[in-house]
Structure formats: structure tokens, C-alpha cells
Amino acid sequence: MKRERSYSRVTRDALIMLGRMIRIGRLERGLTAQDLADRAGISRTTLSNIEKGAAGPEVGIVFEVAALAGVPLFGQDAGSLQMHNAHLGEKLALLPKSVRHKAREVDDDF
Numbered sequence: 001m002k003r004e005r006s007y008s009r010v011t012r013d014a015l016i017m018l019g020r021m022i023r024i025g026r027l028e029r030g031l032t033a034q035d036l037a038d039r040a041g042i043s044r045t046t047l048s049n050i051e052k053g054a055a056g057p058e059v060g061i062v063f064e065v066a067a068l069a070g071v072p073l074f075g076q077d078a079g080s081l082q083m084h085n086a087h088l089g090e091k092l093a094l095l096p097k098s099v100r101h102k103a104r105e106v107d108d109d110f
Contacts, residue, residue, distance in 0.1 A: 042065070
């Protein structure tokens, strides 16, 4: 039996908010749900789940739908998003590639 994943309140609220923003963007552009689903290459059911704030759809699909609906991702326009992304890439280059915890020394002194 598959166990359902639980999400924090912040995550659930963010998903609902993004879904609502996508729905508003779609309606403001005069797009039907089927129009937007067709443009994104997804089913109408998947779009409905996204607009309801479901956690199931892949993040790439959700971002594509948001972009098609005119929802600014991360509160920025495309140009500043690219610049910010480049800055984050530079920052990542300066950080270690991975995090390793120090091995615990075995205390066998009884």
C-alpha cells in the first residue's frame, strides 16, 4: 500500500497560492482550461489539479503552466530571473560540491 506524502503548512499554502495565481492569469488572458492545458501539453485534469494546489504535478509542468498564464516566477520578469539565476550559479561554484559529516570516532573504552 502506497503511503501518502505529507507536506508542511507552508508548502500546502504556497501550492494553493500558486494555483490561484495561475487560474487568475488564465482567466485574465481569456483562456479556457482546455486552451491552457493544450498549450502546456497536459490534460485538463492535470491543469485542474495545478489550479487546486495539488502537490502531485511535476514542478516543471507547474512552472510551464505558470509561465503560459503570465504568472511571474519568483516575483521577477524573465530578464532579471536570468540574471539572478547566473548569480546563483556563481555562488554555487564557490560552495563545496557536497556536504559530508565527519565520521564519528568509535568510543570503545569501557
